[in-house]
Amino acid sequence: MKHQFFVGTKELQLQKKLVTMNVKVYRRDYVNKHGMSPVYLLITSQGKRIRQRLPIEVRPEDWDEKKGRFKKSAENAVGYNIAIENEIAKIKDVRLVYYISNKELTLEQLVQEYNNASSNYCFVAFMEKYVEQQNIKPGSLRKEKSRIAKIKRFQKEIPFSQITIEWIERYIAYMAIECKNNPNTIDSNIRTVKKYLHMAERYGIRLNINLSLIQTRTHRSNRVNLSFAELDKLKDFYFSSYINPRLKLPLGYFLFSCYTGLRINEVKKLKRESIGKTITFTSDKTGKTNTIPLNNSARSFVEHYPDLFVKWISEQKMNDYIREAVNFVGIRKRVSFHTARHTFATNFLRKGGKVEDLQKLLDHSDISTTMVYVHIVEKEEIDVSILDD
Structure with missing residues (x-):
C-alpha cells in the first residue's frame, strides 16, 4: 500500500519545501527458520528509494500483498496493523515538523529522524x-x-x-x-x-x-487520618512485647511521621546520629532545608528501637506492614505511609495549632494547600455540634 503525503492544493503549496515522498509496506520474500518473513517500509522520492525494516515479522500466508497489512484472519492482526500505522504516522509527523520549521527534508534526513525517534514527533x-x-x-x-x-x-x-x-x-x-x-x-x-x-x-x-x-476537575479528596485514640492504640502496640518483630521498624517510622509530618522520602534521608531536640531535613518537594523541633513522642519512638534510622525496607513492604499493624489493633481505615502526614496535620489543628504554623511545618508554598486540613477539622466540629441542645 502506498501513502502519498500532502496531496492536492496543500501539496502544491509545500512542493518548494518538501518533495513528494511515497511509502509502501511490503513483506520480503525471505523466510527464516521459524517460517517468518520481515516487514519493510519502502520510501521513495525523486527516483531515490530507501528500505526501512520494521520490528515486525509475518508468516507469508498471513500477509495481504495488495493492502500491505496483515490479513484479518491472522493472529493478533489488529495489533500488528496498528503497529504498522504507528510507523507510518511517525514518518508523517517528521514531515509535518520539517514543514512547520520551514526546513527542507531529504530522504536521508527523513530516515535519520525516523530512526532517532525524535522528540519533535514522539x-x-x-x-x-x-x-x-x-x-x-x-x-x-x-x-x-x-x-x-x-x-x-x-x-x-x-x-x-x-x-x-x-x-x-x-x-x-x-x-x-x-x-x-x-x-x-x-x-x-x-x-x-x-x-x-x-x-x-x-x-x-x-x-x-x-x-x-480536554476537561478535568478536582474531586474532593478523602484524606484519611488517624485520631488521637487510634494513635494511642498504635503506640501501645509499638511499645508492647507481643508486637511481631517485622512490624516494629515500619510502625516506628510511621509513628515518627505521625508526630513530625515528614514525607517518606524525607524520613529516609535522616540519620540516627543527627536526631536530637531538632531535626534538619531537605524538603522532598521544594528542595529547601528545614529545621523543626522534635517533640517527646517522636523522640521516644527513636529511643525505643535501635534499628530505627539505621535499617530500611522497601516502600511497598513498608505500606503492607503498616496496614497489617493498623488492622491488628482494630483500626478499619485504608492507610498508607502518607496517612501519617495527614494525621500530623489534622491533629495539629485539633490541638488548636495555627494554620500559619502548620503551613511552615508542612513546607507548603501555598496556604490554600494547608487549608484543606482546616476544612477537615471544621467539618468534624460541625458534625459534633449538631448533637448539642
Whole structure:
C-alpha cells in the first residue's frame, strides 16, 4: 500500500519545501527458520528509494500483498496493523515538523529522524526531553517521571498525530480499569498530558486535538487520618512485647511521621546520629532545608528501637506492614505511609495549632494547600455540634 503525503492544493503549496515522498509496506520474500518473513517500509522520492525494516515479522500466508497489512484472519492482526500505522504516522509527523520549521527534508534526513525517534514527533520522547532540560525539585521530578512511565506502559511510542479525544478517553479507561486509579489520580495524570501538549504547541508542533476539549476537575479528596485514640492504640502496640518483630521498624517510622509530618522520602534521608531536640531535613518537594523541633513522642519512638534510622525496607513492604499493624489493633481505615502526614496535620489543628504554623511545618508554598486540613477539622466540629441542645 502506498501513502502519498500532502496531496492536492496543500501539496502544491509545500512542493518548494518538501518533495513528494511515497511509502509502501511490503513483506520480503525471505523466510527464516521459524517460517517468518520481515516487514519493510519502502520510501521513495525523486527516483531515490530507501528500505526501512520494521520490528515486525509475518508468516507469508498471513500477509495481504495488495493492502500491505496483515490479513484479518491472522493472529493478533489488529495489533500488528496498528503497529504498522504507528510507523507510518511517525514518518508523517517528521514531515509535518520539517514543514512547520520551514526546513527542507531529504530522504536521508527523513530516515535519520525516523530512526532517532525524535522528540519533535514522539510525544513520549518530547516529555522526557523536556523534563531532562528543566531544573525540577526531586519530589516533583519523581512524580513527573512516574506519570510519563505510566503513559509509556499504556503506549510506548505516541506520534503527536495520534493524540485525539478518543486517545484521551482510551487512556482514562486504561487508568481506571487496568491501573485502578481513583478519579483524582486520573485527573492529575490527564492534566499532565494536557500541560505537555500545550508546551508542544508553543514549540510549534501541530496537534490533532483541540486542547480546550480536554476537561478535568478536582474531586474532593478523602484524606484519611488517624485520631488521637487510634494513635494511642498504635503506640501501645509499638511499645508492647507481643508486637511481631517485622512490624516494629515500619510502625516506628510511621509513628515518627505521625508526630513530625515528614514525607517518606524525607524520613529516609535522616540519620540516627543527627536526631536530637531538632531535626534538619531537605524538603522532598521544594528542595529547601528545614529545621523543626522534635517533640517527646517522636523522640521516644527513636529511643525505643535501635534499628530505627539505621535499617530500611522497601516502600511497598513498608505500606503492607503498616496496614497489617493498623488492622491488628482494630483500626478499619485504608492507610498508607502518607496517612501519617495527614494525621500530623489534622491533629495539629485539633490541638488548636495555627494554620500559619502548620503551613511552615508542612513546607507548603501555598496556604490554600494547608487549608484543606482546616476544612477537615471544621467539618468534624460541625458534625459534633449538631448533637448539642
